[in-house]
Amino acid sequence: MRHRHRPALFLLLVLAAVMAAAAPPPRATAATGTGEPPWAGGLERRLQAIDASLGTAGIGVYVLHMERNESYGYRATEPWYLASGVKVPVAIAVLREVESGALSLDTRVVLRADDFVDGAGATNRHRPGDALPVSWLLEQMIVHSDNTASDVLIRTVGLHAVNHVAAELVGPGLHITTLADVRRLAYGQLHPDAARLGSADLLALGRVPAGPARVRRLARLLDVPVERFRRPDFASAFEAYYASGANSAPLSDYGRMLAALADGQVLRPESTSHLLQVMLRVQTGRRRLRAGLPGGVAFAHKTGTQYLRTCDLGIAMQPAIRRCGRARHGW
DSSP states (O other): OOOOOOSSSSEEEEEEEEEEOSSOOOOOEEEEETSOOTTHHHHHHHHHHHHHHTTTEEEEEEEEETTTTEEEEESTTSEEEOGGGGHHHHHHHHHHHHHHTSOOTTOEEEOOGGGOOSSSSSGGGSOTTOEEEHHHHHHHHHHSOOHHHHHHHHHHHOHHHHHHHHHHHTOTTOOOOOHHHHHHHHHTTTOGGGGGOOHHHHHHHHTSOTTHHHHHHHHHHHTOOGGGOSSSSHHHHHHHHHHTTTTEEEHHHHHHHHHHHHTTSSSOHHHHHHHHHHHHTOOSOTTSGGGGSOTTOEEEEEEEEETTEEEEEEEEEOTTOOSTTOOTTOO
C-alpha cells in the first residue's frame, strides 16, 4: 500500500479557470465532502459578483480543505479547458517512468527537428541534435510552461502513458494531446490541411499576433484562400476546438488528482517531493491565484493560458507547520 502523508497540517487545494465565451452556460454551484463548509456562502457571493462583472465570460472554481475534508465548487463539475494544466499529468507520467527505472532524471533526450512548438521556455534556444536532461525538460515544462519541453517529454514516455495517468487520476473524459496538436486541431477548425503543419509552420504562426493576421498567415502557409476557410475568424475556430473537449476536465476531478498527489498516493515520496518543489518554483501567472494568497503560504501550482482561456491549479499550504520532521515545506 502506498504511503500517505499530508504536505502540511493545513492544506488548501484551489483551482480556478476563467473562460471567455459568447454564451456561457447557466451558473451552478455545488458543495461536497462532509457538507457545505461555513466559509462557502461568503465565497459564493464573491464569485457570483466576479462572474457577473465578466459579462460574457465565465469562471469556475474548486476548493478543497484536505485536513477538514471540506470542499466547495462553483461550476466545478463542468468540463473546463485546462491549457497547460495538462502538464502536471505529463510530469507524473515521466516520474513514474523514473520510478520504474526506464528513465532517470539524468537521462538525456535528443531534440528532433519536429519537436519544436511555439511558446515560452528555453528549449527553443537549442538545436535539433542537442541532448537535454529529463530533469531540465521537466523544470522547463512546469516552471516556465515550455511547450517544446512538454512535447519532448510526451514523446519520451509516450502519449498513451500520459493518457493512462489522466484516465486513472482525473477521469476517462480527459484526453490529452501534444501541444503541437493543440495548434493543429485549433487551426484545423479553419481548414483540414492544418493537420499537416510542421514545427517550422507552428513557430512561424506563433510569431504572428492571434487574430486576423494569424489567419492570413495560415492561409499563405496552406496555400488556401481565406475565403475557403470553414469558419469566419480566429475566435470561432478556437471556440470550436474548445467545444471538442480535448484537454478538458471538470475542476473537481482535476482537484482530486492534486489531492492524491499531495497525499502521497500518486508517486513515491522522493518523486512527490521533487514534483511539488518544481511546482513551487512556477514563474508564470504572478497575478493569478498566488497574488491573492496571504503571506507565508506556499503555492505549488501550474498555470495554463490559451486564446481567451486562463487557469491556475495548485496546492496552497502553510510551510511553517511541520509534521514528522519532514523538510521545510512539510512533505
